[in-house]
Amino acid sequence: MRYWLLKSEPDVFAYSDLERAGTEPWNGVRNYQARNLLREMAVGDLCLFYHSNAAPPGLAGVARVTGAAVPDDLQFDPASPYYDPRSDPAAPRWSMVQVAPVAALPRLVSLTELRGLPAWQDSPLTRKGSRLSVFEVTPEQFAGALAAAELDLPDARPAD
DNA sequence: GCCAACGTTGGC
């Protein structure tokens, strides 16, 4: 199993919105590096749900990948802000995965706090200037974030 | 292929 981090602006779509929705297509990603990572995700992978552009920014919850990458339908919708007229329907440019909530963190783990965790010293999140909205996190980073929030997630641990 | 201009991201 692999671990990932997904950024979302809570004013637009917060972790609580994911809980309300039950399942959600992770669409609208329009960055090639992030898209390539979406395509690497497998059903069952776990994601840290990060609130960006928030006060304070930080990790709010854990989500699970429930559907592997498929073409992002919004790229073909002229009414969508994510419409991409240059995407060829025969070879769609943009992908999305499906995610579902697993657990809200008992408390938000702020970016400031993450910067203080040893496992998080090297990450796109703590690297200055990085704007990547989807990236892989190490098992140590994942476990460290959950420990900081005092969330025990039995099914997040690798099977013995 | 270069690179300046532009729009966006996201912390503060």
Add this chain to the structure above:
DNA sequence: GCCAACGTTGGC
């Protein structure tokens, strides 16, 4: 609201 950093666009 500010602004640094980044990715993309488009002229040449």
